Amino acid sequence: MTTAALPTGAVDGQDAGAGAADGQRVTDGPADGRGPATGPAAGQDLPTRSVNAFTRRLRELTGPALPFGAEELAALDAADAFPTAACRALDEAGLPRSYVPAEHGGDLADFTVVLRLLRAVSRIDLTVAAAHGKTYLGAVSTWIAGDDEAARRLGGRIADGEVVSCALTERDHGSDLLSGEVTARPAPGGGWLLDGEKWLINNVTRAGLVTVLARTDEEGGPRGFSLFLVDKARLEPGTWTSLPKVPTYGIRGADISGISFDAAHLPEDALIGAVGQGVEIIVKALHITRTCCAAMSLGAGDHALRLAADFAATHHDAGPGDAPGSAHDAPLARQPHIRRELGEATAGLLLAEATGLIAVRSLHSLTGEMSVISAVAKAYVPAQVDALVARLLQLLGPHGLLGPGDPHGQFAKAERDHRIIGIFDGSSLVNRNALIEQFPRIARGYRKGRADAEALAEAASPHTAPRPFRPAGLSLLSTSGCSVLAGLPAAVEALRARAADEVPARSLAPLLSLAERLLDATDRLHEAMATVRFTPRAVPGEAFDLAERYELCFAAAGALHLWLHGTTTTAADTTWLRGCLVKALTDLGEPVTAAETDVLDELTDLLLDGPPGTFVSLLDHLEANAS
Amino acid sequence: MSGTDIATATTDVADAGLGIDTHTVDSLRTWLVDCVAAHLERPADTVDPAVKLSDYGLDSLYVLAVAAELEDYLDISLDPTVMWDNPTIDALSEALIEELAVQDA
Amino acid sequence: MITTTLADTVEETLGDPFDATNPHGFHALVDTAEGRRPFDAAPWHLPDGDPESVLHALRALHRRSPALAPAPPAGAPAATVVGASVGALDSALRITLRHLRSRHLYGAPASDLPALRTLLAGAYADLLLCDTLTTLAVRGTEPLPDRPGALAHAAEALAPRALQGAMDRLSVVMGSRFYIREGAHSSFQRLLYETQRALFGADRPVLDPEPVPLAALLAAPAVVGSADPVLLAAAPGLALTGSSRRVPQPGGAVQERLYEELVARYEAGTTFDHTRRPLPDRP
Structure with a gap:
């Protein structure tokens, strides 16, 4: 396909819980992914079609008295009872096959698909996602180190529904x-x-x-x-x-x-x-599973943000004495500070998504760098989602979101459920520590510009099929550093070239200005990282601040790479990327003007103006064949 | 060498090694003792090459960083688990000489 | 006037919260919250008194259970509930410290890991900050005469977020132990959950989004005179007045001071707030 690809449609924004009418918007090709596709689906790649089919199936299972019914899941949660029906439904929908690599008889050929499938489940219920997805963690050591016979046997049992x-x-x-x-x-x-x-x-x-x-x-x-x-x-x-x-x-x-x-x-x-x-295999297995954890955080973040946005759009400030028609008689979502918070949360989630997407795709193309990338993904994505959920809770809880404004307690449940993601499989602290121990290496790689440009381009093109994942390429320690950030100077240069060529002129200038500040901050950060000294077991507390800044630079650079590889048209939409860069630069403590920060309100519109029950996802803003 | 910064220490040692085409078990041992001493912030003469690195508090992940430095110094590519399979400086020096011979061949 | 007399009475009545046989203790309270046993002890009573004495008495209750603590009396200053939540953070910090001192990780006590000490010192600085803001607000102090209400605003709009932020960071320090609803440290998750609702529940006042003039407040003589400004300046909660969501933790000498003071108060068996009330807790 050489023509500019069609936008992929609001595919990842689909809510499994949305009403049937909403389902009309998805017009897939045949569910088996073969045969001629017609209509809008012609622009959709195979993974997108299979994700779509799965999401549609989830939607059919959502409703009163169904396995994914909100009331049913809330009742199970209240009783500490296992979501048996929902897990069985996922078995029947074929999800276990996605945990088995294609070479061992399963469907797993692209970790982007696993990310999208588990994210879709997590948008409805994180308990179900964590319970079902665990089978991958159970099996991954055999995929990495078991012999072919053992792997094939295990793959067969998983496909048959074994936990x-x-x-x-x-x-x-x-x-x-x-x-x-x-x-x-x-x-x-x-x-x-x-x-x-x-x-x-x-x-x-x-x-x-x-x-x-x-x-x-x-x-x-x-x-x-x-x-x-x-x-x-x-x-x-x-x-x-x-x-x-x-x-x-x-x-x-x-x-x-x-x-x-x-x-x-x-x-x-x-x-x-x-x-x-054993330890070597497990450390490598964690490079994979810590990366895939992003799926659950992104789904929980989608869920919480959607609930908060819907609440803010439909609830009014019911202060005492506020007569209908008074200044307060407008939806909360129109109050400027609430709009801004919703926009900031959206930007935070997009940064988390950029990190997750780049990270899972790096498993294929930047396999040897996963000791860095998995640590960033596991430290940053859950923490970012915990933080945005906490802000929303503090903002809207007293308005009723932590109470009657949360039917079935879904928001409160997402908040409780999601905290486990930042703890299991190595907490944010453990992962930041792992990152800090690699600082000298990462800083040296950055200084020397050690970036695998081709592999990075592949990681940043989520609508293309990645090269096969080779477990043998995993290394306990990245020898080259981290291409995502070592490739940032070239990305900013590419953006500068586009800005110089563009007609009409100067529409990319605001974006370029933000990207240049990101590069500057990243340069300074790596200089600071190179000077951190510590003896074993005595990683200084201050180094953790550098690790947090590193994660922010990684997330923002990831967003820029995705934009560059997923955006061709000259009148390119820069909104979501400016939102990401503004949020990252602000959190880094870099100067950002008030006018630049206004882009966050545009993200709020993206969140609030979407069709009911949809989510904001980068995948819907990236073209399939841009690069 | 207590308090010396690790980068400087290892760079100095690396520079001293330039121009020498053939590493020996002895020269590697000396380099490794200095490198480990720099990491531990203790004098080189208190690092015994026959003692396990873990006994000095270099834990299993931290010790991998030494493998990364070795790669730079020797200009070869190493599986970092070489540090786990050869837990003392003596064992490591021997293993590296073998590895160099293989990669030069 | 001694403002802690009422609180001392409450502590004496309710006894050592770490005592597994105490019907007002953490074990019993978790079992009650979990429906494993009825709340069979005498209901908690908040004695009458001046606003500051009531604040400390309520803190003594919140350090066991914000959910079971009675509401402040009608007419109590609005910052009272926020100020009482300092008691819940006190318990969360105490449980975390207990846990880390008893746990060995990577060959040494977990409390020796610098990163964990940093987070503990930060949570302690946040406790001191919120203690100062809410205590002065309940007293009715106006540290900035040309900006009346500024302190109350800080106590009601900023302190809840600072308290919750500190609890959230401590939950990461607790790791998987935070997530368990049974056993020795399970009151941590209960306190976190109940504090969240005590501060941000549907019946709580909406946080006023107007900026808090925190720097000016902390520099005002009335505040400087009641708490060590160096320690307060290290509170991670100060970052809430800015737009960056990164929360810098204390470092260097001030971090060491905070940690030493925290451990000293822990070992002496006193509260972490400025009153340093003696507690009935056994080590």
């Missing part, structure tokens, strides 16, 4: 995996004997298969642990016990529990990879 869990943490050690006390010893006559307790594990009671990290060398250390895929059905009864469900602050229905092993005998082929490889 797979991953048991890393223990009661007293949290994220400190090297302190783990669960032990696997060679069994007399072959195989392994597993002893000890894993605790606070998602789905470990429901799962038939559990990936377990166990100590295989008494002395421990990074080569002292190995991974095992435990098939509960093959364990001797009495050698293992499920621990009780742990009641949690959010995702209340989820199966958060534990498992205890007592000389449980594992067959030889339970071992994943080689003995001693």
Whole structure:
């Protein structure tokens, strides 16, 4: 397709919960993605069509007495009860196949699709998304290090609906995996004997298969642990016990529990990879799963922002003595400071989306840089969404959003549920620490301009099929640094060239000015990063501030890359990108004028003026064949 | 070398190594002792090449940073897990010489 | 006049919140909130008194449960509920410190990790800031004579966000322990949830969006005379008056001072606020 592509339509903005009339707007090609597509769908790439089909299916499942009904999900949450019907419906819709790589018999060929599917589920209910998506974390170690036969077998079982869990943490050690006390010893006559307790594990009671990290060398250390895929059905009864469900602050229905092993005998082929490889495999697995967590944060952020916007659009300031027709008798969404907050929240979510999109696509093309990119994605995206939800809650809670203005308590539930995303799989603190430990390397790569331009372009073109993901390309440490930021000077140069050529002149000038300030701030940041000195275990608190600034620069640069690769027309829309840059520069503490900041109100219009039940997504503002 | 900044320390050592085409186990050991000492902010003569790096508090992820510096110094590409498979400076020096031989071949 | 006498009485009546057998303690309160047991202790009573004494007595109740604490008496200053929430932050900070001191991570006590100390010091500075703003507001102090109402505005519009922000950051420090609704530290999540509703619930006053002249307030003699301006200036909550959403944490010498003072008050068994009331808590 060489013609300027059609906009992809409000595809990612579709709400599974919207009414049936809204469904008219999606006109997909055949659900199997093959055969001639007609109508507007002709401009849609294959992943978009499959995401569409899935989203449409979700919408059909949303409504009173259906698996995704708001009342039903609220009742399950109140009772700490597992959303069985919703998870079964996702199984029937074929979602598990998306967790299995194509080479092992599944549908997973593009992590962008996984991101969009899990985001769509998370827009309705994060408990369901976390419960269902966990199977990917359970399986990923086998995808990375298991032999082909084991991977194919596992892929088959997942496609058949098997739940797979991953048991890393223990009661007293949290994220400190090297302190783990669960032990696997060679069994007399072959195989392994597993002893000890894993605790606070998602789905470990429901799962038939559990990936377990166990100590295989008494002395421990990074080569002292190995991974095992435990098939509960093959364990001797009495050698293992499920621990009780742990009641949690959010995702209340989820199966958060534990498992205890007592000389449980594992067959030889339970071992994943080689003995001693456990920590290495897990660190690489986390590069993938921490990145994919963005899907859940983005969905929860979409959900909370939509609820807040709808609330503000339909509620009035009901202060005492406010007669109808008085100055206060206008929707909250028209009050200037509330408009501004909604716009800022939208900008924050777009920055988070830019980060998530670039990060999942980097799994394919910038695989060796994931030690940096996954840390940024896991530190920034959940924190950004937590922050915007907190602001909205504080702004609109007293108006009624934290009370009767929140039917079925969906906003309050999203707020509670989402806090887990910033905690599990390594908290923001753990990820910022990982980022800081790479500062010298990142700063050197930036100074030397080490950016893989071709790979970066691929990461920044979400409507194109990425190269296949190669697990062997994952590295514990990025040797080159981070192309997203090392490629920023070239991106600003490209924008400058477009601004110089454009007709009519000067419409890109305001954007260029913001981008130049971003580059300047990024330059200074990397100089500061290069001077941070610390000894092991003594990362100074101040370095965490630099890490936060790094995340902001990454998010803003990601947005710029996406815009450059997804925008061709000369009368290009710069609104969303200016909104992102203004928000990032403001949070960085860089100077931004009041006139520039007004762009946030335009984002509010984007949020409020969209059809009911839709979401703002960059994917709807990027052209498929721009670059 | 306590208090010396790591970049300067390792750059100095790297510069000293320029012009020498052949690394030896001894020269690598010396370089590594200085490098680790700089990270730990302690004198080089208190770093024993036969002691595990983890015993000095260099944890499993932090120690990977040393692999990154080694790559720059030796101008080869290394799997950072070389640091895990060879937990002492002595073992690491031997492994690096083998790796250099392979990559030069 | 001693403004903490009423609060002392409340503490004496309700006993050690960390005592697992205390019907007014954290264990029992979580079990009550979870419906695992009825609230079988005597209902909580807020004694009568002058506004500041009532504030501290209410703080003593909020440090156990904002949801179970009675509303302030009619006519109490508007900043009273916000000021009482300082008690909830006190408990959240105390539970976090207890947790970190008992937990080993990466070969050392978790409380030794500089990043965690920084966050604790920041939460403590926020507590001091909110304590100062709300106490002076309840007293009716006008630190800026040419801007009447400025302090009350700061106490009612800025302090709630500063308090909640500090609780939210502490929840990240608590990590997965924050997320659990049973066991030794589970009152943390309950306090966070109840404080959120006490400050931003549907029946609470809407936050006035007008800018708060915080710098001028903190420089005013009445404020300088009641709290250490160096410590207040390190409060992350100050960032709420700007447009950046990044919240810089205290660093350097002031961070060390904050952390030392926090630990000293913790070990001495006193409140973290300026009154340093003795608490019935056992270590």
